[in-house]
Amino acid sequence: MNIVVPVKLVPDLVEELEIDDGGTALDTTWLRFILNEVDEHALEQALLLKESLSGTVSVISLDGEGVDDVLFASSAKGVDRLIKLTGVDYGVNVNNHAMARFYATTVRILEPDLVLVGVQAHNDLDGSLGPLLAEYVGMPYVGYVSGIAPINGRCRVRKEYPGGLIAEMDVEMPAVLGVQAAESPPRYVAISRIRQAMKTAAVDEQAAPDLDTTGGPMVDSMFKPETAERATMITGDEDEVAGRIVDLLRELGKA
Amino acid sequence: MxxxxxxxxxxxxxxxxxxxxxxxxxxxxxxxxxxxxxxxxxxxxxxxxxxxxxxxxxxxxxxxxxxxxxxxxxxxxxxxxxxxxxxxxxxxxxxxxxxxxxxxxxxxxxxxxxxxxxxxxxxxxxxxxxxxxxxxxxxxxxxxxxxxxxxxxxxxxxxxxxxxxxxxxxxxxxxSVSPLGSGRVAFAGYQEPKAEDIDISTTPILVAIGRGIANEDNVELAEELAETLGGAVCASRPVVDQGWLPTTRMVGKSGKRVKPDVYLALGISGAPEHVEGMSDSDLTIAVNTDPEAPIFDVAQYGSEVDLLDLLPVLIERVRAAKGG
Missing domain, CATH: 3.40.50.620 (HUPs)
Structure with missing residues (x-):
């Protein structure tokens, strides 16, 4: 079972987000990029399948700040091949159509049985990566997947619907699957093993094809939402806050 | 066209x-x-x-x-x-x-x-x-x-x-459409949601925990608060994905829709996928150290204290208010 995991780095929402002077994009000066959270699950699911069925896992990423750390951490977790597409950076205006075209070129060469992607990212504005990539490489796509069991050239996948309902679907391989959650939480890897991977793992650098962003909208204004009503903030230390919460509960007859 | x-x-x-x-x-x-x-x-x-x-x-x-x-x-x-x-x-x-x-x-x-x-x-x-x-x-x-x-x-x-x-x-x-072939994707059936210990969609008091709960050991504190209040613990996606609570306790887009009298959101940022499942709550009190957390746009009351500092004090206060 050969699996490719194309990843996406996204702004870390823990940091304060600032809009740049042009008013149409995030100011990247202080922005920290981290691996898209559900990509961690796609990667974990790939490693679980490799461990139960043998095979290889390759991770592909565009270039940019933080990418090498992500690649070496993946290697420390058990990824066999690290591929970095150079000449294009997450920090510039690469939309998902463009990213899918980049990754399609590499996926076609690698000819995997499965491509596992995170089902979505918080900054997707032109659809998610998975279905676009699937169509560019001519593979079927099923997303919101939280379980994958390969049987005879097909995968039985668990697809999540609202309210906790699961649909089971059989998908012919090769296929692209959008992972919502791996069957077990993403594994932790010790920093010492990542350091070791930095010394031993090789990153295969490949020049990215020309950027083509056709298919996404243009943004002419970016702003922070203004809400009509915002929460009344309870100030003070934990003792004062706890006291006020108990008062509120008492007013409702709940404490 | x-x-x-x-x-x-x-x-x-x-x-x-x-x-x-x-x-x-x-x-x-x-x-x-x-x-x-x-x-x-x-x-x-x-x-x-x-x-x-x-x-x-x-x-x-x-x-x-x-x-x-x-x-x-x-x-x-x-x-x-x-x-x-x-x-x-x-x-x-x-x-x-x-x-x-x-x-x-x-x-x-x-x-x-x-x-x-x-x-x-x-x-x-x-x-x-x-x-x-x-x-x-x-x-x-x-x-x-x-x-x-x-x-x-x-x-x-x-x-x-x-x-x-x-x-x-x-x-x-x-x-009409041309006959649909067997194709590369086939629907095989549904798996019904698991039988639940507690149905959070009908529980009047919910203590909801998110990423801010930090680790599995702290879930017990939230359980203790919920028990003291006579409610139940529920969670946003990251907590369930970590395996700290079962999927039956997940609130949001692919989880449950809840409408309790009180929704105490602890360490939940308030991403749209979560808000979709809880925006009908009568009273939402949110605790998050990030002043820009979108949950404060949904909640009626909010606080920026650290929920791990707050929880033990709040449990004691509620216990005292309930007379022991």
Whole structure:
């Protein structure tokens, strides 16, 4: 079972987000990029399948700040091949159509049985990566997947619907699957093993094809939402806050 | 090329999803700008009446036994024919586990631009505009809906489902399709949600925990508070994905919709996917150290104290208030 995991780095929402002077994009000066959270699950699911069925896992990423750390951490977790597409950076205006075209070129060469992607990212504005990539490489796509069991050239996948309902679907391989959650939480890897991977793992650098962003909208204004009503903030230390919460509960007859 | 706006009807087990009504409300707004009509496109089996209360001008109904349950490949084939054959100005989907993947494939297959996470639309001076929300609801972006045609996936929040409900049933046109082959994706069946210890959708007091709970050991503190209050613990996605609580306790887009008297949101940022499941709570009190957390836009009361400092004190206070 050969699996490719194309990843996406996204702004870390823990940091304060600032809009740049042009008013149409995030100011990247202080922005920290981290691996898209559900990509961690796609990667974990790939490693679980490799461990139960043998095979290889390759991770592909565009270039940019933080990418090498992500690649070496993946290697420390058990990824066999690290591929970095150079000449294009997450920090510039690469939309998902463009990213899918980049990754399609590499996926076609690698000819995997499965491509596992995170089902979505918080900054997707032109659809998610998975279905676009699937169509560019001519593979079927099923997303919101939280379980994958390969049987005879097909995968039985668990697809999540609202309210906790699961649909089971059989998908012919090769296929692209959008992972919502791996069957077990993403594994932790010790920093010492990542350091070791930095010394031993090789990153295969490949020049990215020309950027083509056709298919996404243009943004002419970016702003922070203004809400009509915002929460009344309870100030003070934990003792004062706890006291006020108990008062509120008492007013409702709940404490 | 038509100036009509199409809405792809999302339905599951005989029930049309709220997001379809939201999309119809947006479609009506767009149609005032284009001068075209609103058509609901319904794929199903023995489900002709499903679109009867949509505020659409007409319904295009495609019936096939293979469409009884959602199969993305069938939708892709049928809609590529329908949309590609006579492209409407815009096609609206829900930004959901059904709509998002069909819209993505069609965008690539038909080379038609796609706008996702759309919250509201506008039509003025001959221009169609979108506003989408990104970065967990912390950022909004605005722009022109691409011409001459575009696919759009809608998120909740901009319109109430009632705005997409109509009083008279729209006219239904049945359209036939070529026989659907076995294809590369086959629907195999449903797995019902697991039997639940507690049904959080009917629990009046919920202590909801998110990423801010930091580690599994702290879940006990939330359990203790819930027990003291006579309520239950529920969670946002990251907590469930870590395996700290069962999926039956998940609130949000792919979890439960809850409407308790009190929703105590601890360490939850308030991403749109979570808010979708709890915005009907009577009273929401949110605790999060990030002053910009979108949960404060939903909550009536908020605090920026560290929930791990707060929890032990709050448990004691509630216990004291309850007389021991």
């Amino acid at each position: 038509s100036q009509d706006i199409h809405v792809i009807v999302e339905h599951l087990r005989g029930q049309v999803a709220d997001i379809t009504y939201v999309a119809v409300a947006a479609a009506r707004r767009l149609a005032t700008g284009t001068g075209g009509g609103v058509a609901a496109v319904l794929l199903g089996h023995d489900g002709e009446t499903l679109a009867g209360d949509l505020a659409a001008d007409r319904v295009v109904y495609i019936d096939d036994p293979a469409l009884a349950d959602f199969n993305p490949e069938h939708y892709n084939v049928i809609l590529a024919d329908l949309i590609g054959g006579d492209p409407p100005r815009c096609v609206l989907f829900g930004d959901t586990s059904m709509g998002a993947e069909v819209a993505g494939v069609l965008s690539a297959r038909l080379s038609m631009p796609l706008v996702s996470r759309c919250r509201s639309v506008d039509a003025a001076n001959g221009r169609l505009r979108f506003i989408s929300q990104i970065c967990g609801g912390k950022i909004l972006v605005e722009g022109d809906i691409p011409e001459p045609n575009a696919l759009i996936t809608m998120v909740p929040g901009g319109y109430k489902p009632e705005q997409g409900r109509g009083e008279t049933a729209p006219e239904v046109t049945r359209t």
